[in-house]
Amino acid sequence: MSDTVSPTPQDFIAEGTERKCFRHPRNPDRCFKVLHPERRLGRFWREVRYYTRLRHRAVDFHHLTVFHGLLDTSLGKGAVFDLVLDDDGRVSKSLDTYLASNDRAFNDWAVTEIERLKHYLYDHWIVFHNLNPANILVKRLGFDEFRLVVVDGIGHNHFIPLASYNRLYARNKIVRVWNRRYRQWYAAYPAVVSRLTPYLVI
Numbered sequence: 001m002s003d004t005v006s007p008t009p010q011d012f013i014a015e016g017t018e019r020k021c022f023r024h025p026r027n028p029d030r031c032f033k034v035l036h037p038e039r040r041l042g043r044f045w046r047e048v049r050y051y052t053r054l055r056h057r058a059v060d061f062h063h064l065t066v067f068h069g070l071l072d073t074s075l076g077k078g079a080v081f082d083l084v085l086d087d088d089g090r091v092s093k094s095l096d097t098y099l100a101s102n103d104r105a106f107n108d109w110a111v112t113e114i115e116r117l118k119h120y121l122y123d124h125w126i127v128f129h130n131l132n133p134a135n136i137l138v139k140r141l142g143f144d145e146f147r148l149v150v151v152d153g154i155g156h157n158h159f160i161p162l163a164s165y166n167r168l169y170a171r172n173k174i175v176r177v178w179n180r181r182y183r184q185w186y187a188a189y190p191a192v193v194s195r196l197t198p199y200l201v202i
């Protein structure tokens with residue numbers, strides 16, 4: 001008997017430019033991601049390596065999804081992660097989706113939480129290359145209680161992985177990437193981007 005998982009259309013959750021995300025047919029609290037056929041495997045393996053490294057470092061996964069290893073699927077290798085769910089059991093929506101409504105109270109919350117997330121990533125020296133609001137989900141925990149969870153864009157593409165092992169180097173990279181790119185990531189949301197700040201390097 002083959003252990004290959006064959007996702008059905010009902011298992012499909014969402015897709016980005018690189019991957020499709022499906023609910024795990026045997027474990028409803030997890031999802032798996034497969035690469036679009038024409039995409040190269042480099043980024044996929046880099047992400048797997050980086051998440052494995054984070055697990056060995058025992059970082060706090062409060063704002064991340066835990067990586068649970070690989071799986072053979074009818075669409076190729078799948079990388080298994082926690083599925084981010086709201087308190088009502090539905091798949092959480094992206095920060096993009098929420099920001100699109102341009103609600104003043106939500107924008108205030110989002111600015112505070114994005115800044116908090118920035119500091120969490122710096123403190124735990126978790127390197128990212130793309131923190132755009134489609135890569136962040138808003139997990140509803142209860143009435144008026146939400147948390148940002150990053151589902152993509154974590155890791156780096158350095159061939160020599162100093163940023164995975166050296167705290168100073170990693171933090172340097174974090175500051176550079178955020179300060180150079182956050183205005184572009186949040187450009188569609190002027191009320192938010194104008195209040196986000198660069199990391200201040202002393």
Ligand SMILES: Nc1ncnc2c1ncn2[C@@H]1O[C@H](COP(=O)(O)OP(=O)(O)OP(=O)(O)O)[C@@H](O)[C@H]1O
Pocket residue numbers: 013014015016017018019020021031033065081082083084085091092094130134135137151152
């Ligand atoms: N762990 C998760 N739980 C729930 N939904 C998720 C999860 N991971 C991804 N998704 C959904 O699937 C979409 C695509 O996943 P992901 O961002 O990982 O793909 P991608 O193709 O690598 O993205 P990009 O376009 O940034 O390259 C996300 O924007 C999100 O809506």
Ligand SMILES: [Mg+2]
Pocket residue numbers: 016017134135152153
């Ligand atoms: Mg993405």
